[in-house]
Amino acid sequence: MQSFFAEAGGLEVWKAAVLGIVQGITEFLPVSSSGHLLLFERLLGAETGGADMFLGIMLHAGTLFAVCAACFPALLRLLRDKKRLLYLVLASVPAALVGFLLRGAVDDAFFGGDLLWAAFALTALLLAVCSARIGRGYAPRLLNAPRAFGVGCAQALAVIPGLSRSGTTLAAGVFLGLKREEAAEFSLLMSVPVIAGAVLAEALGLVLGGTQAASVGWGSLAAGTLCAFAFGLVSVKLILRVMARGSLMPFAVYLIVLAAALLGARAVFGA
Numbered sequence: 001m002q003s004f005f006a007e008a009g010g011l012e013v014w015k016a017a018v019l020g021i022v023q024g025i026t027e028f029l030p031v032s033s034s035g036h037l038l039l040f041e042r043l044l045g046a047e048t049g050g051a052d053m054f055l056g057i058m059l060h061a062g063t064l065f066a067v068c069a070a071c072f073p074a075l076l077r078l079l080r081d082k083k084r085l086l087y088l089v090l091a092s093v094p095a096a097l098v099g100f101l102l103r104g105a106v107d108d109a110f111f112g113g114d115l116l117w118a119a120f121a122l123t124a125l126l127l128a129v130c131s132a133r134i135g136r137g138y139a140p141r142l143l144n145a146p147r148a149f150g151v152g153c154a155q156a157l158a159v160i161p162g163l164s165r166s167g168t169t170l171a172a173g174v175f176l177g178l179k180r181e182e183a184a185e186f187s188l189l190m191s192v193p194v195i196a197g198a199v200l201a202e203a204l205g206l207v208l209g210g211t212q213a214a215s216v217g218w219g220s221l222a223a224g225t226l227c228a229f230a231f232g233l234v235s236v237k238l239i240l241r242v243m244a245r246g247s248l249m250p251f252a253v254y255l256i257v258l259a260a261a262l263l264g265a266r267a268v269f270g271a
Helices: 013-028 033-044 053-070 072-080 082-110 116-136 145-157 165-175 180-209 218-245 249-269
Strands: none
Touching (some): 013 053, 033 116, 053 072, 053 218, 116 165, 145 180, 165 180, 165 218, 180 218
16 A cells, blocks of 8 residues: 555655645745745755646645635725725735746746845845834834835845745835734735735646646645645734734844855855
């Protein structure tokens, strides 16, 4: 009998589960899910953007379901508030344009991982400055169209692996004067169209590109998706709690240590 942990002809279930856990935890915490997935794919010998692309689609779907479930009341309020819904659409435009026009160039330039340490370090810097601003205190401002668009522009930068979408949008929201809780909620709401768009784009690429989705077994797909969903729920709750009462500085310290480790590894091993 085939072991549940080693499916024939595809990615092992435990590896898919690990990738799901990584995706779920890092999608909503300000540490970059794309950067961490790139690292773990290399460690595990997986490739969610290539032969295992269907797994990548399902991992994103798992986190999409997680944020929708965790933020369901906020989504209902959004649908009743036409002005706020317009702000969300406006904030989503920059990322959509960058993804459509520049994604291929960005993939070629950054998905080799050579500059991953620099993107992690830049995210750490943004989080440190954001944490300092929160610590000093500031007069909060209401969300409006220009501020929504500004946060959206920050989100567009996160197409670069290692530059956290959550981190850039949280920092931008705080820099633009939003209350920390509102910055967190708006960042999470912004993730819904972005993740949904990524799922759709990857699915279209899979269909149009003729990539074989069958390289990943159903057990691996289920394990990865469920782990992404479960740990995505945890990370959504955690970032809301951190932005309400905690500090972003621990995430900045973690990313600096990770960036230094990657840079040291490149110096020692040349890769």
